[in-house]
Amino acid sequence: MPNCEPTAFRICVAPMMDWTDRHCRYFHRLLSSRARLYTEMVTSAALVRGNQFRLLEHSQQEHPLALQLGGSDPAELAQAARYGEQAGYDEINLNVGCPSDRVQSGRFGACLMREPALVGDCVKAMRDAVAVPVTVKCRIGVDDQDEYVDLQHFTERMLDAGVEVLAVHARKAWLQGLSPKENREIPPLDYQRVYRLKREFPQLVVVINGGITTVDQVREHLAQVDGVMLGRAAYHDPYLLARIESDLYGEALPSRDDVLRHMRPYVQAELGRGTALKHISRHLLGLYQGEPGARAFRRTISEGAHLPGAGWALIEQAMAPYPAVA
The missing domain is CATH 3.20.20.70 (Aldolase class I)
Incomplete structure (x- = not known):
């Protein structure tokens, strides 16, 4: 049943x-x-x-x-x-x-x-x-x-x-x-x-x-x-x-950074299959919603993901510390 x-x-x-x-x-x-x-x-x-x-x-x-x-x-x-x-x-x-x-x-x-x-x-x-x-x-x-x-x-x-x-x-x-x-x-x-x-x-x-x-x-x-x-x-x-x-x-709350880093094997495997980063990264844009640096995170990915050769390095760049933004 x-x-x-x-x-x-x-x-x-x-x-x-x-x-x-x-x-x-x-x-x-x-x-x-x-x-x-x-x-x-x-x-x-x-x-x-x-x-x-x-x-x-x-x-x-x-x-x-x-x-x-x-x-x-x-x-x-x-x-x-x-x-x-x-x-x-x-x-x-x-x-x-x-x-x-x-x-x-x-x-x-x-x-x-x-x-x-x-x-x-x-x-x-x-x-x-x-x-x-x-x-x-x-x-x-x-x-x-x-x-x-x-x-x-x-x-x-x-x-x-x-x-x-x-x-x-x-x-x-x-x-x-x-x-x-x-x-x-x-x-x-x-x-x-x-x-x-x-x-x-x-x-x-x-x-x-x-x-x-x-x-x-x-x-x-x-x-x-x-x-x-x-x-x-x-x-x-x-x-x-x-x-x-x-x-x-009652589960421990994972950090946003940890969640994103757990995406790395998936992203790299998909890139290896020929999937463009932009098709994956567009779903990640809201992860830091309400957090300092959220706008810079979104901008880095949005501006770079569609470029030829964009890969995991762009995600790492977006995760780098940013000053608080409005």
Whole structure:
């Protein structure tokens, strides 16, 4: 049976397009040994018809690791889920929350919240195809579908399909008139609706997502739901992951320098494969967020990583002591 223990979902890093690639996930794993990491969304069509190795490539050090899929064809999603399981992913997650126009045109993402029966069919097909957990990430609502009863109905359909874990972005999605960026900020967050969902469906592992930026907020949410999913905060201030792990589990807090130096073998191996430094270093820019010298660290890497021959020496240069900067 799939492992859907609530403790396995206590801390998660959200799937984020153009951000949570394999280089980012390797870096995040060095900051947190327990956080559950998610890939960028991969469409089922791209996976079934495209280069599976390129789309599914990851390091063994990234686990526990989930593959997020986007799609609405049950048979196609089932095949994509099989590929994900065969590639070693610990979980297959279905995207029912992304509001972008491109996603809507493909009939997946947040627009699927209007079609809970279809989502249920997709989930059942995926669950029948794989042994690893199949989970769903959704919103609290979409457009004028803005009553708790709508989320309740959607959740009941998910449970009927066998879903045991639901990650809920506590903000409604507007599919017309707002950009994806605006959909991350408008309309306001409604954490209470997610808390209510957990109270009324105690058998469901509920993970809350949206606007979570501090250790204290993580603790407050974990008093109400099973897990917390961090998004942009974990990317722009990745050391937050280490602070959360230290606070929740009593782990010694690693220094930022030590974390970065543990990246060295990975960076050098990737450079040896022909990966350009800029593709890795862009994920490191927020490590010293809020610290003296943070701006100089970012500038050194940003200005040098794209140059021919850029390598680990640039990272060492960026780590050198800087005077405090505003």
